[in-house]
Amino acid sequence: MYPTQQGSAFSIMKIALWIFIVCVLGQIIGICIFGVYFHTKLDKIEEQMEFNEDYLFLRRIQKCLKGKDVDPTLLNCQEVVAKFRSLISEVTKFDQPGEHEKLTDKRDSFTTPQVIAEPITPKTVPAVAIHLVGDKANSNKEGLQWQEKGYLTLHNQIGYTNGRVRVEVPGAYYVYSQVTFCANSTQFLKAPFVQYVYLKRENEADRILLKGANTFISQTANCALHSSQPGAIFTLRKNDLVYVRVTDPACVTYSPEYTYFGMFKVGDTS
Structure with a gap:
């Protein structure tokens, strides 16, 4: 093989090597960018989950009532449902006429605050x-x-x-x-x-x-x-x-x- 042909083959190999290196670097950069994006999305999802604790709580209660599989780290479904029904019963009793006592917090591990608004009765002013x-x-x-x-x-x-x-x-x-x-x-x-x-x-x-x-x-x-x-x-x-x-x-x-x-x-x- 002549020297000119050897030099041409070496140049082609060199170019192919550079192309391979560039492709590898591109893939690495793409993976890094995707990882950052995915991590950011996870942070946003966690924030939304924190703001929607009440929604998640109700979803878990619904699963317990329907007998679906629940996260094993959650309290026993029977205990959760019993406490939830007790809370509803207290709220219903408070809404009856003549009941003005404040509710006592009996929810043990439940720390969700409860706000009770007094009913507003509009006054009708007759036209004179x-x-x-x-x-x-x-x-x-x-x-x-x-x-x-x-x-x-x-x-x-x-x-x-x-x-x-x-x-x-x-x-x-x-x-x-x-x-x-x-x-x-x-x-x-x-x-x-x-x-x-x-x-x-x-x-x-x-x-x-x-x-x-x-x-x-x-x-x-x-x-x-x-x-x-x-x-x-x-x-x-x-x-x-x-x-x-x-x-x-x-x-x-x-x-x-x-x-x-x-x-x-x-x-x-x-």
Whole structure:
């Protein structure tokens, strides 16, 4: 064999050797990387297992109840199930009405803390409010009459009789009233249209709480609608009566959207 051929064969062997070494090193590096990754995953799994001790405990209880194979290092299944049932029985007894004693920890080797929350009973606050709409058939100068129907008509602990709202629960109330009326040249008005909201209290003279007036009169025969809407907060006593009067009930537009009267409680008074 010529020297040139010998040198060429030696070079090929050298290259093959380097390739083999590189492959071996690659495998070693790959194994190391996989080992680090696997070790990291195991650490995460252990952390999750630590955070889920309660879940594992329940899983083992379930296995005991089903008679499946359990880790031999675990306590005897009969003892575990007996303690678990005893704990459930104590919790059930505590939940019965009239039982307010704290549970005594009788779980021996079980150290899981037990938090007992007191039941929260929501308090229902009744609505003290009323909304009435105009009653054309029965209204007069002595006072406007109203109907317990229309929009948002609700009342509890507050009453209505013969045009007057009666307070059953003392407190601070927002009283409001809107009266819409028609004024034109065919309806001669000797005085401005005035709305009064009165308070009638036992052993006292009736007094005006609110007042609204309008002096504008349309010069055409067409009806010109105007609204008077007073409202304010007052301190009212039990059995107080509130009612509305106007100077000319015949001019009032009694549609529920135009003419209404009501009040609602906004707070208590000392």
